[in-house]
Amino acid sequence: MVINVVEWTRLEPWRVARARTDRDETVIIKWTGPHASRVRDEPWRLRTEAAALRFLSEDLGAALAPRVLAVDLAEGRLVLEDLAPRTALDGLLRRHGAAAHADRLTAAARARGELGALTAGHAEAYYRRRAALGPVDPAADRLGRVARQRESGMPSLPGVPVPGGVEREFGAALAELAEPGPFLVLSNGDAEANNVLVHAAGPADARLIDFEFAGFTHALHDAVPLHVPGPGWLSLGGPAEGEVYRRALAAGVPQAEDDGRYGRGLAAACVSYALARLTRLAVLDGRPAGDDSRAQLVATLEAAARTAEGALPRLAGWCRQAGAALRRRWPDADVDFGALAPYTPRR
Known part of the structure; x- marks a missing residue:
C-alpha cells in the first residue's frame, strides 16, 4: 500500500506524528529512535508492534487496536490507522x-x-x-x-x-x-x-x-x-x-x-x-x-x-x-x- 504524505505534525515527546495524505485522510506515523528504557533495540520494537497489530486485526479480526496501513522496516517507518477523535x-x-x-x-x-x-x-x-x-x-x-x-x-x-x-x-x-x-x-x-x-x-x-x-x-x-x-x-x-x-x-x-x-x-x-x-x-x-x-x-x-x-x-x-x-x-x-x-x- 502506497501512502503519500502531504503534511504532518509531530506528537511530542514521542517519535510519532499525525500526517495527512494526498487522499485527505489522516494517519499515524511512528519511526525509530532511542528509547528511554534502552531495554530493546529500535528495530526490535518496530517489528514487534507491526506483528502484534497485524496479528490482532488480520489473524483474529479484533478491533481493539489501530490497524497497520503500511510498514517499511528497512527505513524504520510504521503507518497506522488514526483513531482520532479518541484521546x-x-x-x-x-x-x-x-x-x-x-x-x-x-x-x-x-x-x-x-x-x-x-x-x-x-x-x-x-x-x-x-x-x-x-x-x-x-x-x-x-x-x-x-x-x-x-x-x-x-x-x-x-x-x-x-x-x-x-x-x-x-x-x-x-x-x-x-x-x-x-x-x-x-x-x-x-x-x-x-x-x-x-x-x-x-x-x-x-x-x-x-x-x-x-x-x-x-x-x-x-x-x-x-x-x-x-x-x-x-x-x-x-x-x-x-x-x-x-x-x-x-x-x-x-x-x-x-x-x-x-x-x-x-x-x-x-x-x-x-x-x-x-x-x-x-x-x-x-x-x-x-x-x-x-x-x-x-x-x-x-x-x-x-x-x-x-x-x-x-x-x-x-x-x-x-x-x-x-x-x-x-x-x-x-x-x-x-x-x-x-x-x-x-x-
Whole structure:
C-alpha cells in the first residue's frame, strides 16, 4: 500500500506524528529512535508492534487496536490507522477527574480484559508472525521482570527484615507468574491509562495503543494498574474496574472465574510490580522533600499489600511494613491516601 504524505505534525515527546495524505485522510506515523528504557533495540520494537497489530486485526479480526496501513522496516517507518477523535484516557482523568469518566474507565478495563480473552491460546500463531520479521524470544516475553527478580531476589529495606516465610512466598509469586498456563495472553507491555484511547463524550469505544513491547505473558500483569496506582497516580478508584477486567478476561480464560487461582495470580502480579518499584529507593532518596514520587511508592506498596493479603499474607505483611518504614523515612510521604480523590495524579 502506497501512502503519500502531504503534511504532518509531530506528537511530542514521542517519535510519532499525525500526517495527512494526498487522499485527505489522516494517519499515524511512528519511526525509530532511542528509547528511554534502552531495554530493546529500535528495530526490535518496530517489528514487534507491526506483528502484534497485524496479528490482532488480520489473524483474529479484533478491533481493539489501530490497524497497520503500511510498514517499511528497512527505513524504520510504521503507518497506522488514526483513531482520532479518541484521546488518551489519562489526559481526561487529569483534566476532569475520575467521576466525570466512570464509563470510560469501565470501557478501558473491559478492553484490556478482551485483549486477554481474544488472544489466549494463540501464542504459537503470534510468534510465527513475529518470527517472520526477525528473531524473538518468547520466554523473555513471558518472564519479563520476573527473570530479573529471580536473579536479584527480594529487595532490601533498612529496618524491615525478610523472614524465610516471606522469601518462600516471593518465590511462589514469581513461579506463578513464570508459568501462566491458561493465563498466557498477549499484552501490549504497558497497560496504563496513557495507552488507552477513548472518545471524550458519548460511547467510549476504547482502543489500546503502543504495542512496541508486546508479547505473551501472564494476563494478570495487565490487571495491576486497576489495583495498584501506576507511576502517574497517587490513588485509584474502587474495585469496579478490576471486576470488569476479570469478567471480560473470563470470556476467553474461564479459569479467571476461579477465585483462588485468579487471586493468586493477581496477588503475585501486584506484589511483583510493587517490589520492582521499590528498587528505585536510592533514586527517590535523592529527590527533595515533597516530591510526589516518594508518596507514590508508599501508595504502591500499600495497595499491593491490600490486594495480596488473602493469597500471599506474608508478602502482604512485608509490603505494609515497608510502607510504614518509608513513611518514617520520608515524613513528607506520610499521606492519607484514603482522603484523596480517585486518580489523583502524581505531580
